Amino acid sequence: FGKKLMMNTPNFLSIQSWKQSEFWLMAIAGGLMSIHLTLIYHRNNVSFLALSLMFWLSAFSLVWDKRQELAKQTSSPLATLLGMLIIAMVLLKSATRPTSNWLGVSPFISAIGWSLIASGFSGFREYWRELTILFFLGVPKVFIWPLVDISGITAKFATLILWYSGADVSLDQFNVMLPDGGVSVNMGCSGLEGMFYLLGLSVLFMVMFPLEGLWKKIIIPVVAVLISFVVNGFRIVLLAVLANAHKPAAVYYWHVGEGSLIFSMISVALFGCFCWFMIKQDTPPTNQDTP
Numbered sequence: 001f002g003k004k005l006m007m008n009t010p011n012f013l014s015i016q017s018w019k020q021s022e023f024w025l026m027a028i029a030g031g032l033m034s035i036h037l038t039l040i041y042h043r044n045n046v047s048f049l050a051l052s053l054m055f056w057l058s059a060f061s062l063v064w065d066k067r068q069e070l071a072k073q074t075s076s077p078l079a080t081l082l083g084m085l086i087i088a089m090v091l092l093k094s095a096t097r098p099t100s101n102w103l104g105v106s107p108f109i110s111a112i113g114w115s116l117i118a119s120g121f122s123g124f125r126e127y128w129r130e131l132t133i134l135f136f137l138g139v140p141k142v143f144i145w146p147l148v149d150i151s152g153i154t155a156k157f158a159t160l161i162l163w164y165s166g167a168d169v170s171l172d173q174f175n176v177m178l179p180d181g182g183v184s185v186n187m188g189c190s191g192l193e194g195m196f197y198l199l200g201l202s203v204l205f206m207v208m209f210p211l212e213g214l215w216k217k218i219i220i221p222v223v224a225v226l227i228s229f230v231v232n233g234f235r236i237v238l239l240a241v242l243a244n245a246h247k248p249a250a251v252y253y254w255h256v257g258e259g260s261l262i263f264s265m266i267s268v269a270l271f272g273c274f275c276w277f278m279i280k281q282d283t284p285p286t287n288q289d290t291p
Contacts, residue, residue, distance in 0.1 A: 022070035025118050029063060032087070032110045035094055040103055047264055048103075051197055055137045056107065058204055059130040075120035083116030104138025129207050136203040141196040150192055154229070155185040158236035169240075176236065178244035183236060189255065191232030194264060198224040198271055205275050211282045220278065224271050231267045235260070 033056045040049045075083075090110050093102060111134045115123030124131065155174050162169040162176070170177045174185045183189075202224035206217060235254065242250045253259040 022067045025070050025114070026063070026067060028087070028117070029060060029114055032090070032107075032114065033060060035091070036103065036107055036110070039094060039098060043100070043103075045100075047197070047261060051200065052107070052137060055133055055200065055204060058208060059111070059133045062130050062133075063127070070118060073119040073123075073126070075117060075123070079116045079120035079123075083113040083118075086110075086113030086116065101142045104142045107134040107137050108139050110134075133204055133207055136200040138200075140199065141193065144196075145187075145192065148192065149187060149190070150229075151185045151187055151190040154190045154233060154236060157229070157233040158185070158240065161233060161237050162240065167241075176240045178240055181240075181243040181246065183239045183243050183251075185236060189232075189236065189239075191229050191235075194228040194232055194267060195225045197264070198228040198267055201268065201271060209275075209279060211278060213282075216278060216282070220275070223274055227270050227274070228267045231263055231270070235263045 037049065037052060037056065040052055086109060090106055090113065094106065098106070108131065111127070111131050112124075115127045115131065119126045151174050155171060155176050158176050159169050159171040162178070168179050176182050176185065199221055202221040206220055211217070211220075238254055239251055242254065254263075
């Protein structure tokens with residue numbers, strides 16, 4: 001009996017048994033999520049915190065649905081070691097005042113490390129939905145933001161709205177000018193950040209609610225980006241009108257205060273209505289017996 005106990009104990013404490021335990025894998029995922037959300041909370045970025053919470057919970061729910069399969073999946077020692085090194089790097093970087101760019105890409109990097117521990121290199125196939133969700137949380141913004149500047153396009157669109165409304169407006173490069181004041185459109189208020197957020201929401205919607213037809217998979221992210229761009233264009237119009245009326249407090253409120261979040265909420269609400277419409281179109285009609 002003593003020999004049998006000694007033979008079973010190492011197996012219970014082995015790395016393979018630990019790695020295959022769904023409890024510890026879910027605990028690691030929950031810990032990584034909590035650390036990331038806490039770091040964003042301390043940066044007082046409310047909009048990104050709400051978005052990150054939504055994306056994390058969506059990815060976590062997909063993993064939770066497959067938790068019974070975690071104990072059956074295996075990983076090679078190389079993949080397990082690589083996954084542990086990736087997660088250790090994430091934890092080390094998170095402890096040294098991470099930048100906003102790092103907070104945008106760290107969930108995806110964490111998901112890579114976790115999937116390697118859970119299922120080895122085949123984890124990229126097993127958990128492609130979770131990886132896709134966390135990729136679009138912040139990776140596109142971090143890498144595309146320095147390469148694209150749509151400030152001029154946003155300024156032209158806002159000028160066009162004011163011109164069609166009958167206002168005496170002029171455009172000087174990035175400056176939308178009215179007779180007694182105006183606004184200068186830069187990268188921060190060009191709407192590009194909101195477009196990335198809504199693009200991520202469109203990918204999240206398509207992963208969680210897959211629809212039939214390739215054209216729907218194309219039009220949903222396109223509409224998401226257009227909604228964000230148009231709503232931000234009207235925000236620039238409002239700022240120009242308030243600047244022309246010499247109301248600096250109102251300009252501050254709608255530019256960097258809580259008013260800017262209201263326009264973000266409008267964009268999300270409009271996109272939510274569009275998603276609801278797409279779901280209704282994809283739902284087959286219920287056959288009812290006629291009397």
